[in-house]
Amino acid sequence: MGKLPRMDEGQFRRVKKLIRRLCANCDSGNCLLLDDGDPCPQMVSPTLICKYFRAAVLPADRKVHRAIMSARPVKCCRICGKPIFSCSNSVKYCPACALRERRRRDRERKAKAAPHFRK
Structure with a gap:
C-alpha cells in the first residue's frame, strides 16, 4: 500500500x-x-x-x-502539458485537446478510407 x-x-x-x-x-x-x-x-x-x-x-x-x-502523481496532457486529474489510466489528453485529437484522427481515418468509396 x-x-x-x-x-x-x-x-x-x-x-x-x-x-x-x-x-x-x-x-x-x-x-x-x-x-x-x-x-x-x-x-x-x-x-x-x-x-x-x-x-x-x-x-x-x-x-x-x-x-x-493532488499529492499523488498527476498526469499531463501529451499535447499542451496541462495537468490531468483523472482516475483512469487510459487518459492521455486534457478535455480540450482530446476533442481536437479525436477530430484529427477521424479526419485521417476518413481520408484514408475515401479512395475506396470513389470507384
Whole structure:
C-alpha cells in the first residue's frame, strides 16, 4: 500500500467540519463503525486513514479534495502539458485537446478510407 495523504492545519480544520456535517458514520464525534464508540479516527489524525471518508465525504469539498489528493502523481496532457486529474489510466489528453485529437484522427481515418468509396 502506498503512502497515505497528509493534511496541513487549514485542511485538517475543514476536514473536521466536513466530517461533523456530512459523514454518515459520525455520531457526535464518535465513529459508528467502531464497536466501542471510540472517537472517529479521522477527527484526530491529519492523515487520511478512513476509506469511507476518502470515498464518500471528501469529494463534497472539491477544493480540499483536489489539494489533498493532488499529492499523488498527476498526469499531463501529451499535447499542451496541462495537468490531468483523472482516475483512469487510459487518459492521455486534457478535455480540450482530446476533442481536437479525436477530430484529427477521424479526419485521417476518413481520408484514408475515401479512395475506396470513389470507384
